[in-house]
Amino acid sequence: MDFLPxxxxxxxxxxxxxxxxxxxxxxxxxxxxxRVGRSLEVPPALSxxxxxxxxxxxxxxxxxxxxxxxxxxxxxxxxxxxSAVRALASRAEFATSYTPYQPELSQxxxxxxxxxxxxxxxxxxxxxxxxxxxxxASALAEAVNLAVRVTGKERVVVGSTVNPNYIDxxxxxxxxxxxxxxxxxxxxxxxxxxxxxxxxxxxxxxVASPNVFGRLEEVxxxxxxxxxxxxxxxxxxxxxxxxxxxxxxxxxxxxxxxxGHALGNPMAYGGPYVGLFATKLELVRQVPGRxxxxxxxxxxxxxxxxxxxxxxxxxxxxxxxxxxxTNQTLMAIAAAxxxxxxxxxxxxxxxxxxxxxxxxxxxxxxxxxxxxxxxxGPRFKELVLETPADASKLIRGLARxxxxxxxxxxxxxxxxxxxxxxxxxxxxxEQDIAGLTEAIEKELTEQ
Amino acid sequence: MSSAGETGVLERSAGxxxxxxxxxFELSKAGRRAWSLPExxxxxxxxxxxxxxxxxxxxxxxxxxxxxxxxxxxxxxLSQRNWAIDVGAYPxxxxxxxxxxxxxxxxxxxxxxxxxxxxxxxxxxxxxLEMLGILERALCDATGMARITxxxxxxxxxxxxxxxxxxxxxxxxxxxxxxxxxxxxxxxxNPASVALAxxxxxxxxxxxxxxxxxxxxxxxxxxxxxxxxxxxxNTLGLFERDIEKIAAAxxxxxxxxYYDGANxxxxxxxxxxxxxxxxxxxxxxxxxxxxxxxxxxxxxxPLAVSQRLERFLPSPVLEFDSGxxxxxxxxxxxxxxxxxxxxxxxxGINVRAYAYLRSLGPEGLRxxxxxxxxNANYLRVLIEDAFPTAYPGICMxxxxxxxxxxxxxxVRAMDVAKRLIDLGxxxxxxxxPLVVEEALMVEPTExxxxxxxxxxxxxxxxxxxxxxxxxxxxxxxxxxxPVRRPDEAxxxxxLRLRWxxx
Numbered sequence: 029m030d031f032l033p034x035x036x037x038x039x040x041x042x043x044x045x046x047x048x049x050x051x052x053x054x055x056x057x058x059x060x061x062x063r064v065g066r067s068l069e070v071p072p073a074l075s076x077x078x079x080x081x082x083x084x085x086x087x088x089x090x091x092x093x094x095x096x097x098x099x100x101x102x103x104x105x106x107x108x109x110x111s112a113v114r115a116l117a118s119r120a121e122f123a124t125s126y127t128p129y130q131p132e133l134s135q136x137x138x139x140x141x142x143x144x145x146x147x148x149x150x151x152x153x154x155x156x157x158x159x160x161x162x163x164x165a166s167a168l169a170e171a172v173n174l175a176v177r178v179t180g181k182e183r184v185v186v187g188s189t190v191n192p193n194y195i196d197x198x199x200x201x202x203x204x205x206x207x208x209x210x211x212x213x214x215x216x217x218x219x220x221x222x223x224x225x226x227x228x229x230x231x232x233x234x235v236a237s238p239n240v241f242g243r244l245e246e247v248x249x250x251x252x253x254x255x256x257x258x259x260x261x262x263x264x265x266x267x268x269x270x271x272x273x274x275x276x277x278x279x280x281x282x283x284x285x286x287x288g289h290a291l292g293n294p295m296a297y298g299g300p301y302v303g304l305f306a307t308k309l310e311l312v313r314q315v316p317g318r319x320x321x322x323x324x325x326x327x328x329x330x331x332x333x334x335x336x337x338x339x340x341x342x343x344x345x346x347x348x349x350x351x352x353x354t355n356q357t358l359m360a361i362a363a364a365x366x367x368x369x370x371x372x373x374x375x376x377x378x379x380x381x382x383x384x385x386x387x388x389x390x391x392x393x394x395x396x397x398x399x400x401x402x403x404x405g406p407r408f409k410e411l412v413l414e415t416p417a418d419a420s421k422l423i424r425g426l427a428r429x430x431x432x433x434x435x436x437x438x439x440x441x442x443x444x445x446x447x448x449x450x451x452x453x454x455x456x457x458e459q460d461i462a463g464l465t466e467a468i469e470k471e472l473t474e475q
Numbered sequence: 476m477s478s479a480g481e482t483g484v485l486e487r488s489a490g491x492x493x494x495x496x497x498x499x500f501e502l503s504k505a506g507r508r509a510w511s512l513p514e515x516x517x518x519x520x521x522x523x524x525x526x527x528x529x530x531x532x533x534x535x536x537x538x539x540x541x542x543x544x545x546x547x548x549x550x551x552x553l554s555q556r557n558w559a560i561d562v563g564a565y566p567x568x569x570x571x572x573x574x575x576x577x578x579x580x581x582x583x584x585x586x587x588x589x590x591x592x593x594x595x596x597x598x599x600x601x602x603x604l605e606m607l608g609i610l611e612r613a614l615c616d617a618t619g620m621a622r623i624t625x626x627x628x629x630x631x632x633x634x635x636x637x638x639x640x641x642x643x644x645x646x647x648x649x650x651x652x653x654x655x656x657x658x659x660x661x662x663x664x665n666p667a668s669v670a671l672a673x674x675x676x677x678x679x680x681x682x683x684x685x686x687x688x689x690x691x692x693x694x695x696x697x698x699x700x701x702x703x704x705x706x707x708x709n710t711l712g713l714f715e716r717d718i719e720k721i722a723a724a725x726x727x728x729x730x731x732x733y734y735d736g737a738n739x740x741x742x743x744x745x746x747x748x749x750x751x752x753x754x755x756x757x758x759x760x761x762x763x764x765x766x767x768x769x770x771x772x773x774x775x776x777p778l779a780v781s782q783r784l785e786r787f788l789p790s791p792v793l794e795f796d797s798g799x800x801x802x803x804x805x806x807x808x809x810x811x812x813x814x815x816x817x818x819x820x821x822x823g824i825n826v827r828a829y830a831y832l833r834s835l836g837p838e839g840l841r842x843x844x845x846x847x848x849x850n851a852n853y854l855r856v857l858i859e860d861a862f863p864t865a866y867p868g869i870c871m872x873x874x875x876x877x878x879x880x881x882x883x884x885x886v887r888a889m890d891v892a893k894r895l896i897d898l899g900x901x902x903x904x905x906x907x908p909l910v911v912e913e914a915l916m917v918e919p920t921e922x923x924x925x926x927x928x929x930x931x932x933x934x935x936x937x938x939x940x941x942x943x944x945x946x947x948x949x950x951x952x953x954x955x956x957p958v959r960r961p962d963e964a965x966x967x968x969x970l971r972l973r974w975x976x977x
Binding site (some may be wrong): 029030031032034035038039041042043045046048051054056057059060061062063064068069070071072073074076079080082083084085086087088089090092093094095098100101102103104106110112115116118119120121122124125126127128129130131132133134135136137139140141142145146147149150151153154155156157159160162163164165166173182190193194196197199200201203204205206214217246248253257270271272273274275278281284287294295296297298301306309311312318319320322323324325326327329330331332333335336337338340341342343344345346348350351352354355356357358359361362364365367368369370371372373374375376378381383384385387388391398404406408413420423424427432434435439446454460461 | 477486495498499500502507508509510511512513514515516518519520521522525526527529530531532533536537538539540541546547549550551552553554555556557558559560561562565567570572573574575576578580581582583585586587588589590591592593594595596598599600601602603605606610612613616617627628629630631632634635638639642663664666667668670671672673674675676679712716717718742744745746747748749759761765766768769770771772773774775776787789804806812813814815816817818819820821822823824826830832833834835836837838840841842843845846848849850852853855856857864869892893895901902904905921922923924925929953956958959960961962963965966967968970971972973974975
């Protein structure tokens, strides 16, 4: 099945107008020596019913939160996607539109992005947000590049409690620019040892709160120390915590970045997600990516456009603030709808459920013989569980019993070899929690 | 004379014209709610016991308080003020806005794809990994490459990934090459990615045919050159017919060739980048493979490379153990440039691209190129007298015309674009590529019909007449849209980038 409208007569009419005898003649400018000269080795075409049954067969051999109660975390979480959010974000007028280069025909996307930016500023207590970046990791990498441009320094200190995949992406991004990325160890309480950090000569200090272990960190102290050393403070955070927890802006951070998929976008094996990015107004001309702004039209009526484009690659080319062009607008629109669905009370409830239910899970799991909850102190929606068993094996065993947990922390932190992450969202019921506890007990005793 | 047009729907949608739509914040009323969430577990400790005051927020974020009905109407109305491929044609040159099949949406929404956790054990997601494996093999054959990473979330991220691999390749040979050559007609992402990857962009001018100037290229080439980035066909819609000589010249000095897949849709099934001599290829799946572009994203920019670059790919890499018949991610990649994405890239988009690929099969894929080129050339001849093509002759999937002849009437390319909106069509790309004055860059794509293209052509011809007879009509356009021309200078001067309470 293809999706082409041409009849044989249409093709003939078009060729006549062009003055060529055949479609092949259109390609005569391509040297024969480089032509492929055979059909591509691609599986044969399928009709729509055949395609759907093939896709269903593949999907049936993949198990996720549809089949198992999901307590897995590490940067992706099984949050509720409200029906209204799914319905609105999947409207084809949003989903099948292009970047709003013609504002008169794109007021819907532009206003939705303006609302998204406003909502993100509110969440993070900052003054400027962009129209989104690819994911949490690239948002962090872009924030570090901003700090390097602003300060003219190349040293960056990152807490080891920032999601290690983000640190890995940051290292990859910064390798081209030759930045010096230093990772600060964590202490017994599962927070980075900022007290012992030397921030002299740093472009940025990168602190996560909540961090990869679910623990809250003292962002304000990091921001003060970074500012004292002439650098910026970048805070990696979680938008679902912002109804309860102090925002990065309140704590003095200069840039807040986060993974925003939990706002209205399904886990989808890690993408498409949405990188959230907000900063102070004084840094607006260093912001990467697209920004929607309000103005008026020729009749004086309120209108929205993409603005400050002189920062961007299509104008500044090699001197642009970033190479980003395509972002994750549709995911940003879903996030805007989701935040409007929640409102301040809903967001506070969401945060409260995550915090209190995680504490309850911690209490239950701590009662299982041999199990320890690592890292005491306030946490958001994730905890580190240590057991006598190999963590990867335990995770596989739990999956057989109907529960997703993890990831195992050994690959990221060799000293946490028998540890795994457990995340608790508003989707987990009393029954799920009891079931997980029982499953872990059984796995540990029956192994 | 022209066309019923297609933009009228924006104008006619009930309740969407006037007045300007309020912001969602302006609909807020304290006490309204759309949210519905359970209580926290009853026996759980209280918030005050768990979170000390220094970690608590001082005041709640000022999110809107609206009912679900308010919410749904607001965003539905916003959507009605937006052009989309499901509404009408989008002939934006270089953007490849073709129809996005609905079946791909159904496929991506299946729980066995949409609800997978990215950290879960490989054994749980064999179907998803097999899908990626088949997609990789097909895209490798279509590009003539050996391996693929699906991590890049968009073309520009693919570019950066490829350039960092280029850097790793040279460093592995003990060479610290500094420059990457790009033609002056290149997309802005090319020089921006070059700079981010730590290279210097060296732009070379095109020749009088709009192609890479071989002499200028030869002069630019030396052992300090890490590689050349090229779109072929280029942004002028012209096939670089000297590509073999270009490749040989770059390879001779030890450089690599990077293929920017922005225009791959015009050659898929006809020519393979690998056969032209390219070493690294990114694809924009939202272009060639018809995934919806979401108002500016998501995209997906998988990067394919030849065998000699394979070990530098981002980690992890997908592998199949044929003995155990098991797919898995291999994280043990000592020469890898590292990760480029938090997880596995825009997986949900890759599912859609896979569904499209399986729908089309090999013949369907080749027809993409054939009809994209046919449609572009048909439109080109329809408007050539009114808007001369910058580089005459047969084009590939797009062409660049110039509105320069209208300048004597005081009419600019932007005026043509805006008037086209009133006649019912989304405008082409304007003022790009920079090498053509008053550029109108047009790409109808293969999914537009004879009738749509004819109507678009007639509208453009009508506008060229109006430029002489009534230029003011063009300056005042558009008149039929929810808003008229916005004051962009004011937007950049008097910054209003978020809502704040009055």
